[in-house]
Amino acid sequence: MQQEEIQEFHWMMTLLQNVDVGLVVLDRDYKVKVWNGFMESHSGLLPSHVRDKSLFELFTEIDRDWFKRKAWPVFELRNRAFIIWEQTPYLIRFPNYRPITGSEEVMYQNITLSPIVSPTGNVDAICLMIYDVTDVAAGKKALESTQVALNETLEQRG
C-alpha cells in the first residue's frame, strides 16, 4: 500500500516536472517554494538556486506593487486571478520557445494565480502558473496589422 502511494507520488512529480506550463509556489513574502521543470528550463535557474528567494529579487522586470495588487484577492479573498498577455506581454522575460522560426523575441504569457488553501483554511501560499501564448499573440498581432493595412488601402481608393 505504502509502496503504491510512493509510486503515485513519483508519477505526480514527474508530471509536474514535465508539463509544458510554468508552475511556481509563492509564500506570503513572495518567496519561491516550488519551481518546476518548465521554469528551470526557460529561466536557466535551478530550483536549489531560487528556493526561498524573493520573486522580485530574482526577476527585477516584475513591477512589485502591480504584482502585489494582482495577488491581493488571491491571498485575501481566495479568488483566482488571471492576467492575460494583452494586459502585459509577459511576467518574467523568457526568450521565445522557438528561437529560430519564432517571429517574436520574447515569450508572451498568460498568468493564473490560484490560492492554496491550507488545512486550517488559511491561504499561506499561492500557485503561479505561466502559459506560453506566443503563437496566439503573434497571430492576433498579424491579423490586426493586416486589418489596418486593408483599411488604409480601402481609404486610399476612396
Added chain:
Amino acid sequence: MFSVVICDDSLVARKQVAKCLPDDWDVSVHFAKNGSEAIELIGEGKGQLLLLDLNMPVMDGYETLKVIQQQGFATRTIVISGDIQPEAHQRVESLGALAFIHKPVKPDTLLGLLKQHGLFDQQSESEEELERLDPAIRDCYQEISNIAMGQAGDHLARMLNVFVELPIPNVNLIEMSELHMMLTDIEEKETVSGICQGFVGPGVSGEALFIVSDSGVGELAAILGLSGDIDDRAQLEVLMDAANILIGSCLNGLANQLDLHFSQGHPMVLGQHYNIRDLINTNKVRWRRTLAIELSYGLEGFRAHCDLLLFITEESMNIMNAKLAHLLED
C-alpha cells in the same frame, strides 16, 4: 424566435412596414431589398412570415412567391403593394399568399390580418419561454445566485472600498436570438468593453460574460486610484481586475453550493469600445438555448454599472437539478 422578413426595394417602405408591426410582438425582423435576398434569408431558416412587395428589381414579388412554392418553404406571406389592380390580388393569392394589403400599410390592418391567421396573439413569446422553466427550479437557481452574488459583491466592495449595490438576480432560459435583445437592453447607447471566460465542472459547463460601459471603466479606474492617462491598456487592467473578482467569486459561490469545483479557462477580451451587439456576433450558430443568470452591480455614489452574465448550457441543468434536489424537496 419568430422571424419576420420585410422585403421591399425602398428603404422608406421597409421602415414604414417595420413600424407597423405590433409593438409588443417579440420577433426578430430582417430586411431584404429584393426577392432573391428574401429567399436567401428564408433558406437560412428566417422569415416564418414574409411581408412582400411586388415590384422590385432582380426578383419581383410574383417570382418570389413562385420560388417559395417550388422549394416548399413553410413561409407564410402577406403581400404589401401599391398595385391595386384586382388581378394582382388574385394572382398573388393563387401563388399562395395569405393576404394582400395596399400601400401605405396601417398598423390596425396588419394587426387584424396577423390575428386572423393566428400569427400573433397578445401574449408575447418571452412569457411562454419563462413558463418552460419550472418555477420551483427557477426559484432555486435564483436563491443560489443570490448567495453567490452576495459573496461576489462583498469581494468587489473590499477591493474597491465602496458600497456595492446588490441586484436581484434575473434567471431565465433564453434562446440565441434573445441574447441579442438582452444585451441591447443592458446598454442602449454607450459603447462597452467585455471579458468572457469559460468555466467547467463535472457535468456543468458555461461561460461568464462581464460587461462594463466605457464610462464605467473610467470611474472604476478612478476608484482604484489610477491617475494620469487612462489608455487602453490601463482600462484593460481595470476591466480584468473587476472581472476576476466578480466572475471568480460568483463561480466559487455557485460551486460551493453545488458541491463541485469549476475550472476556469483563460479570459478573452471581447474587444474594447465595441457596440454591444457586435460583441456577440461571432459564434451565432453554435448558440442554443441556455440558462442565463443576469447580475447587475451598481456602486453607491457612482454611475458605473458592471453586468455579469452567467450562461450555463441546457445539458448542465440535469446535474445541477440533482445537486440541488435537497433545496427542491420541501
